[in-house]
Amino acid sequence: MTTKNEQLAARAQRVLVGNYKQQPIAVVRGEGVHVWDADGKRYLDFIAGIATTSLGHCHPKVLAALEKQAKQxxxxxxxxxxxxxxxxxxxxxxxxxxxxxxxxxxxxxxxxxxxxxxxxxxxxxxxxxxxxxxxxxxxxxxxxxxxxxxxxxxxxxxxxxxxxxxxxxxxxxxxxxxxxxxxxxxxxxxxxxxxxxxxxxxxxxxxxxxxxxxxxxxxxxxxxxxxxxxxxxxxxxxxxxxxxxxxxxxxxxxxxxxxxxxxxxxxxxxxxxxxxxxxxxxxxxxxxxxxxxxxxxxxxxxGGVLEHAQIAGEYLAGRLGDMARRLGDRVVETRGQGLLRGIELPGEAGKVIGRCRELGLLVNAAGERVVRLAPPLVVEHVQIDEAVDVIERAIVES
Ligand SMILES: Cc1ncc(COP(=O)(O)O)c(C=O)c1O
Known part of the structure; x- marks a missing residue:
């Protein structure tokens, strides 16, 4: 039996130009820092549509502005x-x-x-x-x-x-x-x-x-x-x-x-x-x-989001630095600014990214060897902790 994710992937491959290399899930819903796939699995979204949904998915104030303007x-x-x-x-x-x-x-x-x-x-x-x-x-x-x-x-x-x-x-x-x-x-x-x-x-x-x-x-x-x-x-x-x-x-x-x-x-x-x-x-x-x-x-x-992003960015950098020290030569370098961070690996990033997804965390690659993190700017410290724990496990297991 195929899953809904697999069915959607098969339909996509029949009708869409193949210029993207999608991760093998279809995203159907988003709320704040989480998204859900077509089979109902929830993910912590640390890529945010490639640094785009910075206030999180379906932010109520943006939604209100959209609805108001849509009627006008x-x-x-x-x-x-x-x-x-x-x-x-x-x-x-x-x-x-x-x-x-x-x-x-x-x-x-x-x-x-x-x-x-x-x-x-x-x-x-x-x-x-x-x-x-x-x-x-x-x-x-x-x-x-x-x-x-x-x-x-x-x-x-x-x-x-x-x-x-x-x-x-x-x-x-x-x-x-x-x-x-x-x-x-x-x-x-x-x-x-x-x-x-x-x-x-x-x-x-x-x-x-x-x-x-x-x-x-x-x-x-x-x-x-x-x-x-x-x-x-x-x-x-x-x-x-x-x-x-x-x-x-x-x-x-x-x-x-x-x-x-x-x-x-x-x-x-x-x-x-x-x-x-x-x-x-x-x-x-x-x-x-x-x-x-x-x-x-x-x-x-x-709304205080910029100030929050600054603090959250420093916190994420600190957590990633600690992780890199624990993992030794499994990590080449962690770098970035604010809430745009990269983890350079000695080999291809694809496997780690796939393992993160299995463990409920969405990230993507920036170049072949770099795992990119760009969570919504409203991300909380506990969610950063959760994400870094998943990434560490994914690197160890990949
Ligand atoms: C720095 C920079 N410039 C331009 C672009 C292109 O933007 P778009 O995909 O919206 O055309 C991107 C997309 O990733 C980008 O990162």
Missing amino acids: LWHASNVFYTEPQIELAERLTGASFAERVFFCNSGAEANEAALKLTRRFQRDRGEDRFEIIAFESSFHGRTLFTVSATGQPKYWKGFEPMVPGVKHARYGDIESVRALVTRQTAAIIVEPMQGEGGVRPAPAGFLKALRALCDGEGILLVFDEVQTGMGRTGKLFGYEHHGVAPDLMTLAKALGNGIPIGAMLTTEAIAKSLVPGTHASTFGGNPLAAACATAVFDELTT
């Missing part, structure tokens, strides 16, 4: 003004370096907009600058421009030619960046902590050095905060740890707590280059998504 207006397009989008932009600009926001629907679209804008801005000020410097092991999305910026050649294979003018420096190595700068460099795009590339925080001083380099050379600095933004690192934006601000920043993932929405934030001067007709999105900043994201923002910033 779902969509009008950007042919008209809609108030939820304006409200959200007011909050984001009020809390960051930025003065202007462009809304879209995903991280890739936010980065696509940012990269396009950097070229356009440079051209508008009479500079023939179109080159983009990104980093090895980075991840910026799957559109052709953003996957070209993504510093992982395995994602380029078969899609060449890539967008011209994109170069990759070594993450954390300012000299390797300097070596790639030319009079045609338009922008540098960087994650304040590499997520998909293995949960690697930027070394101290690196973002500051990039800022100084950009200022000296007339280059725009883009921070991709799709994964690190909205409290994931313990501050609202990851760049706040580094004492520097970018010229452009991108957000998605946790911005809507699972309702698809992305954003590209920048200064008034740079935003001027996107005059009517230059860039657009039908759904971008749609009232439903924007109303949810505004509720998420308010809960994060005034």
Whole structure:
């Protein structure tokens, strides 16, 4: 007899494009930090839709905002003004370096907009600058421009030619960046902590050095905060740890707590280059998504969630450090910031992840050897204890 999970997997494989390697369960319900699969098994969710459902599943305040907006207006397009989008932009600009926001629907679209804008801005000020410097092991999305910026050649294979003018420096190595700068460099795009590339925080001083380099050379600095933004690192934006601000920043993932929405934030001067007709999105900043994201923002910033995430992040780091010491050479390193943590193993992470799932804990991989933990920011200490106990057992048993 097949289980409901197996039946759904079989149906999926008959009709869906096989571009994902799913874990072998179908998730049917979520509440707070837990989800349930199609056979009724409950899991502690330490991946949160890949750092996305940061307030937990079906958060009551986000649900209330969704229901309220759903009764009023779902969509009008950007042919008209809609108030939820304006409200959200007011909050984001009020809390960051930025003065202007462009809304879209995903991280890739936010980065696509940012990269396009950097070229356009440079051209508008009479500079023939179109080159983009990104980093090895980075991840910026799957559109052709953003996957070209993504510093992982395995994602380029078969899609060449890539967008011209994109170069990759070594993450954390300012000299390797300097070596790639030319009079045609338009922008540098960087994650304040590499997520998909293995949960690697930027070394101290690196973002500051990039800022100084950009200022000296007339280059725009883009921070991709799709994964690190909205409290994931313990501050609202990851760049706040580094004492520097970018010229452009991108957000998605946790911005809507699972309702698809992305954003590209920048200064008034740079935003001027996107005059009517230059860039657009039908759904971008749609009232439903924007109303949810505004509720998420308010809960994060005034509901005490950010402060909680900081404390919980330190607690998780401490527990993981203790675990690594107990496990000796079964763990290479634990690292990260806030509630985005990686456990680097000497071998493939897949087996440990599978064993965690059997034991009732959902995590995923960031690169081949790194187990990534990105629990909801509202996670409690007892749930962190439970998760670390499961991970330790899974590593020992795998
Ligand atoms: C740093 C970063 N940028 C961009 C993206 C792409 O976002 P999306 O999958 O929403 O297009 C991701 C997704 O993992 C990401 O981690």
